Amino acid sequence: MRTTTDRGPISATASAASGHGEAASHPARRTLFKAAGAATLATAGLTVAQRPAAAAEETRHDVIVVGAGLAGVTAARELRAKGKRVLLLEARDRIGGRTWTDTWQGQQIERGGTWVDPTQPHVWRELSRYNIPIVADSGVDRAILPTLTGFQEYDPVEAYERQNELFTPFFDGSREYFPRPYEPFAREDLIRRLDRFSLRDRLDQLDYAPEDEIRLTSTTSLYGGSSERGAMTHLAQWWALAGWNFEGFHGVNTFRPQPGTIALVRAILDDADADVRLNSPVASVTQRGSLVRVTTRAGRHHLAPEVVMAVPVNVWRTIEFDPPLPVAHRVASHQGFGVPHEKKLWLDLANPDDRFVAEAPEGYPICIMGRFNEGALTVAFSVKDTFDVSDRAQVESAVRDIIPDARLAGYTATDWHADEFALGVGVFRQPFQLIKLHRDIQQPHGNVKFATADIADGWSGYIDGAIESGLRVAGSPTLSQAQAMSMASAAALPRVDRGSYRSLWAF
Ligand SMILES: Cc1cc2nc3c(=O)[nH]c(=O)nc-3n(C[C@H](O)[C@H](O)[C@H](O)COP(=O)(O)OP(=O)(O)OC[C@H]3O[C@@H](n4cnc5c(N)ncnc54)[C@H](O)[C@@H]3O)c2cc1C
Structure with a gap:
């Protein structure tokens, strides 16, 4: 990997100072676009006069990939x-x-994606390809769950079993409408009828007793952004992908790469041997003739016959495309794909100090938090738009809403909605987005193609989906339904007892 920034090569010092920058390596190869190139540009309809002074520093490559997330590095x-x-x-x-x-x-x-699972075959295959060790979270000793009269403590196994009883009917029929979960339209006739329903519609249809429903809305609100916003088909597809059962669904939040997700990103990127430019936000993508010109905010131009936009769907609306994106792409980006207001927090709790999971019903600032390993920090998630994680008093009060005697020693939070290069978290579709938009937004726009977990056929919204999408956009085979299923059953795993209550929540 050769890494530079839009302002030139970065130094190891600058990278370390940023706290999370990449180490510098060699400067990128800069092909100066000289006379012959300028002629090509003029033919392509972009006159030299239209370009700012920095335009002399154009590069030329076979492909430009925009975005170094897992979809981009895989592509x-x-x-x-x-x-x-x-x-x-x-x-x-x-x-x-x-x-x-x-x-x-x-x-x-x-701060973002964490857990991986053998039912997620693309990421699992990559982790084994690069020999990246996997660890399992060790689970919890108690579960704190909402009741109609306040929060109550439960034995984790008892809580798990009850959750299983309550959740399983939610997905009744999913074997029929998602018989091959990596092919979301295998039963298009049924999906057409079902994609209109929100998670709230399904909760209402099942008419849970109030004391039962209150135990489900932590999950439906967290995954969907709110129970009204999230599509029932999306959660049902994840249920199907995890093997149509609660054990699989619950278990996808068990394993994580021991050296962190960054180890996988780096390993893939090393193999890509690409010219990498950090600090290079793309402002516009212009197609003329057989060339695509990508321009960064700093005014640098890069040319290639093919471009892969590996940025989140929500970010498409912040980039100027000429010609403009097709209607479906614009609609998807403006409607918003995924959970809009999600924040992930890491809490240093002086009390409690044991391993626990706590869930709150829809509407609470924190919908789930837990300490899943001895001596570890506590992770918490919020989807509430008015919850300001920069305000310590609000964070403290949100924790105490659930555990009144909690003592917060410190915390750090990431607001993914406020992040201009994410504009939200992993995707979770809204009603009608699968049937009306999904296939269209996978399609290329001339010589510009799209890759992101948000548009994957299988685990969309997950790391696995990002890798699937990166493979597909490059014309490499993705794993078939049958391959995926047989890999999942054959995976050599550090098996853990999935019967212990951990967390239902990936995010
Ligand atoms: C809080 C949270 C928890 C999650 N938990 C899990 C989990 O436990 N398990 C799981 O599997 N998944 C999880 N996910 C989802 C998973 O992390 C994502 O689905 C996946 O990482 C998305 O990869 P991607 O390559 O599609 O997009 P991204 O990772 O978003 O990559 C896109 C890249 O494009 C760059 N970019 C954006 N705009 C521009 C621009 N204008 N110019 C140049 N570059 C640009 C971005 O900086 C970014 O690097 C979680 C996500 C979040 C946020």
């Missing part, structure tokens, strides 16, 4: 393997995107 590696010279433009001062391994108070934390 870059696969394209390189096909003999293409790849330029990878990344807006931030780090790689990894919505995965972000960081250190806080001396402990490794994941």
Whole structure:
């Protein structure tokens, strides 16, 4: 990997100072676009006069990949393997995107995507390809769950079993409407009828007793952003992908790469041997004739016959495309794909100090928090738009809403909605988005293609989906339904007891 920034090569010092920047390596190859190139541009309809002074520094590659998240690095590696010279433009001062391994108070934390699972075959295959060790969270000793009269403590196994009884009927029929979960339209006739329903519609349809429903809305609100916003088909597809049962669904939040998700991103990127430019947010993408010109906010131009936009769907609306994106792409980006207001917090709790999981019903600032390993920090998630994680008093009060005698020694939080290069978390579709938009937004726009977990066929919204999408955009085979299923059953795992109550929540 050769890493530079839009302002030139970065130094190891600058990278370390940023806290999460990548180490510098060699400067990128800069092909100056001289006379012959300028003529090509003019033919392509872009006159020299239209370009700012910095335009002299144009580069030329076989493919430009925009975005160094897992979809982007996978695409870059696969394209390189096909003999293409790849330029990878990344807006931030780090790689990894919505995965972000960081250190806080001396402990490794994941600010974004964390857990992986053998039922997620693309990521599992990559982890074994690069020999990245996996660890399992060890689970909890008690579960704190909402009741109609306040929060109550439960034995974790008892809580798990009850959750299983309550959740399983939610997905009744999913074997029929998602018989092959990696092919979301295998039963298009049924999906057409079902994609209109929100998670709230399904809760209402099942008419849970109030004391039962209150135990489900932590999950439905967290995954969907709110129970009204999230599509029932999306959660049902995840249920199907996890093997149509609660054990699989619950278990996807058990294993994580021991050296952090960054280890996987780096390993893939090393194989991509791409010219990587950090701090290079892309402002516009212009197609003329057979060339695509990508321009960064700093005014640098990069040319290639093919471009892969490996940025989140929500970010498409912040980039100027000429010609404009097709209607479906614009609608998807403006409607918003995924949970809009999600924040992930790491809490240093002086009390409690045991391993626990706590859930709150929809509407609470924190919907789930837990300490899943001895001596570890506590992780918490929020989807409430008015919850200001920069305000310590609000955070303290949110924790005490659930555990009144909690003592907060410190915390760090990441607001993914406020992050201009994410504009939200992993995708969770709204009603009608699967049937009306999903297939269209996978389609290329001329010589511009799209890759992101948000548009994956299988685990969309997960790391696995990002890798699936990166493979697909590069023309590499994705795993078939049958391969995925047989890999999941054959996976050599550090088996853990999934019967102990851990967390239902990936995010
Ligand atoms: C809080 C949280 C928890 C999660 N938990 C899990 C989990 O436990 N398990 C799991 O599997 N998944 C989880 N996910 C989801 C998973 O992290 C994502 O689905 C996946 O990482 C997305 O990868 P991607 O490559 O599609 O997009 P991204 O990782 O978002 O990569 C896109 C890249 O494009 C760059 N970019 C954006 N705009 C521009 C621009 N204008 N110019 C240049 N570059 C640009 C971004 O900086 C970024 O690096 C979680 C996500 C979050 C945020």
